[in-house]
Amino acid sequence: MNGGDEQHERAIEPGFEFISPRFEEPKFPMHQVWGYAASLVLTFAALWMTVNRIMSPSVLLGVVLAMAVGQAALQLGVFMHVRESRGPAWHLVPLGLAFAIGIGLVGMSAWIMLFKSGVS
Amino acid sequence: MSSQALHGGHKTPPQELPPEFQDQEESIKITGFWMFIVTDVLIFASLFATYAVFVNRIASGPTPAQVFQLNTALIETLILLTSSFTIGIAIWAMRQNRQRMVTWWMVLTVLLGMAFVSIELTEFAGDVAAGWGWHTSAFLSAFFLLVAAHGTHVTMGIIWAVALLFQLRKRGLTTVTRRKLYTFSLYWHFLDIMWVFIFTVVYLGGRLI
Structure with a gap:
């Protein structure tokens, strides 16, 4: 049960402040x-x-x-x-990736449908 | 402590964390639930992409502007936004260890969820009665698929919340029930986000294309 406290105590690397937990x-x-x-x-x-x-x-x-x-x-x-988060909020990374893929998927689908020719 | 500066003063010692984060196992489950939300974002993205592709393929069926009633969609949106607020208050009350308050705000959330699902089902029944079923056109197939996928999520959420209310009554605010309430709130807010996009893309978009 205490193994995680060690991880929690670990400092967040410079450049990764966006995953520092906040309550x-x-x-x-x-x-x-x-x-x-x-x-x-x-x-x-x-x-x-x-x-x-x-x-x-x-x-x-x-x-x-x-x-x-x-x-x-x-x-x-x-x-x-x-x-x-208990430690660094790592879930922010896959969440951001999922939103980026989602926006790309929807945006590019809508974009390609603007080409009226050859698609029906 | 050099790490203090890197955290911008927001470093929280483990003993000061809320119970659902203090317990390592429960905290891992919360991270796991975020991963579920990640996969659900991708599912909804696929359904939105399908809708965007088929929205103009109305065959001999109605156009989006003919099908959608903005006042119904607005009422549904207001109900869901309010329920997102009520579950937010329930989680705030949970952090204050006020179990009765958590229960009542949860009950309110469930009732709002039920109101939302009933209005949506009435809307669907009206569409089908008008001869606008999901086999009428590619547009209506995509519409029913996207909006019913969201409605099914909300229905599952209602069942989950009712089960949680029973657990809360029987066990009180334990580390486990706190974690379950917390992940339920994540689920419910996520559904609210998806609905805001449905309201914007489907219902408002139906007036703009």
């Missing part, structure tokens, strides 16, 4: 309240912009997608405590 346990869940409010604001803003078509559809799609990414970051940071 926050405030007396009132202010972060959660703000996170919830921000996610509501982002949702209604995206909906309002879409219903009123405030810019050209393709640009608007990019904007609302960026807002969705913002909401995802909010959930990960505020609610999922993504930095919490």
Whole structure:
């Protein structure tokens, strides 16, 4: 049971500070309240912009997608405590890789469908 | 202590960690659950890619704008965002060792999850009744596959949460039940993230393409 403490004590190498663990346990869940409010604001803003078509559809799609990414970051940071870990938060590395592969997969699929010829 | 500087002052001694991280075995299970989320990100990415490819292949069926009702999607989004908040409060209460509070916020989360699934099933039933089943067009196949995959995840989450509530009642806030609540919260927030993308890509996107 104590074997892990040694690992926990190990210092994080320079350049790898992004995986250093972090815990926050405030007396009132202010972060959660703000996170919830921000996610509501982002949702209604995206909906309002879409219903009123405030810019050209393709640009608007990019904007609302960026807002969705913002909401995802909010959930990960505020609610999922993504930095919490016993030792270095190594799960951040595969998680980032999965998001990169996912964005590549979806983005390139959408991109290749823009070529109307030869694909049906 | 030279490592203190490298941690930017955030180094936490093991005895000050929350119980689910203090216990090495439970902490490994949390890391393992992150790996599950990694694989689920890839599954949803494949389904989103499928949807992006087929969204314009409507055959003789309806267009996305004809199928989707934004007010229903908005209600579903608000329910899921709220449930993400309630489970967040439950985890905060867990860290404060307030078991009754954890229970009630969990119950609220389960009820919101059930409301979400019922609205989604009503929406699906309405689509099918209108003759827009998943065999109508490639677009509708991809739509039902993506959105029902998410709905199935939520349904599984509800069953998981109910089981956890029974364990919580019987065993209290132990190291093991804390870890289970923690991984459940990760799962639930992850589903909320996937829904935000479904709302944006499928429902808002349906108005923009």
